[in-house]
Amino acid sequence: MPLNMWGDHYLLSRICLHRQFRIAADDATIRWIDDFADGKRIGRIPQDIGEKNRETGEYVREPFEIRVFDSPVELFKAIKEKAYLKASGVDGCGLSRVVATYDWEYKGGKINDSSPDGLWNVELHRDAQGVWRMGAAQGMPRGYDAFNPDGRADYFCHPWNYEIKVGDKGLSLDAVWAESPHTLNEVGSTFSIQGFDLNYVGVIIGPSVTYREGKIVFNERLC
DSSP: OEEEETTEEEEOOOOOOSOOOOOOOOHHHHHHHHHHHTTSOOOOOOOOOOEEOTTTOOEEEOOOOOOOOSOHHHHHHHHHHHHHSOSSSTTOOOOEEEEEOSOSOOOTTSOOTTSTTOOOEEEEEEOTTSOEEESOOTTOOOSOOSSSTTOOTTEEEEEBTTOSOBTTBOOOTTSOGGGOGGGGGSEEOTTTTTTOOOSEEEEEOOTTEEEETTEEEEOGGGO
């Protein structure tokens, strides 16, 4: 279909999409993600080697990376490192954020009187056995540390989305959470990244997601 606009000539065509699935990974990795998300099973994490141009040896599809962390602190550090890289090239990533399941309380627009910083946080601590637990241990200093948010190996505390203020204001109505630099230290939800093609995302899984008899089980009553 020819189209003339502003003195230029364009050729337009119509494409019918039968499905839309924005993930650049091999079939084995996609099946693993589907099985995990559908609560079917957790298999061995596949090793995606990507796809290269046979003549040049350059990547035409970069390897899809899946990593499992036993510490939310280390997970957050890794995602922030990805976010600081340039958003182009094989090693570029740019848009990267951390999200969590709905296991931590959040009441937007209200002050959290139960937290010393007044924020609604995703908060965990590591006990003496090395197991991460909800909230803070008894007697442990609490709250989000804006100057050194990932400085404690046994304590994790980051605010939910839209909690960190810039000056006296929060995120403006015309700004997007996942694209705003100051939200990098916040934890998002499925809604705050909906529709975004994040290059890397870290997921903190709370107690509402359990593993029983080889399958993922979701307990909505714990959310």
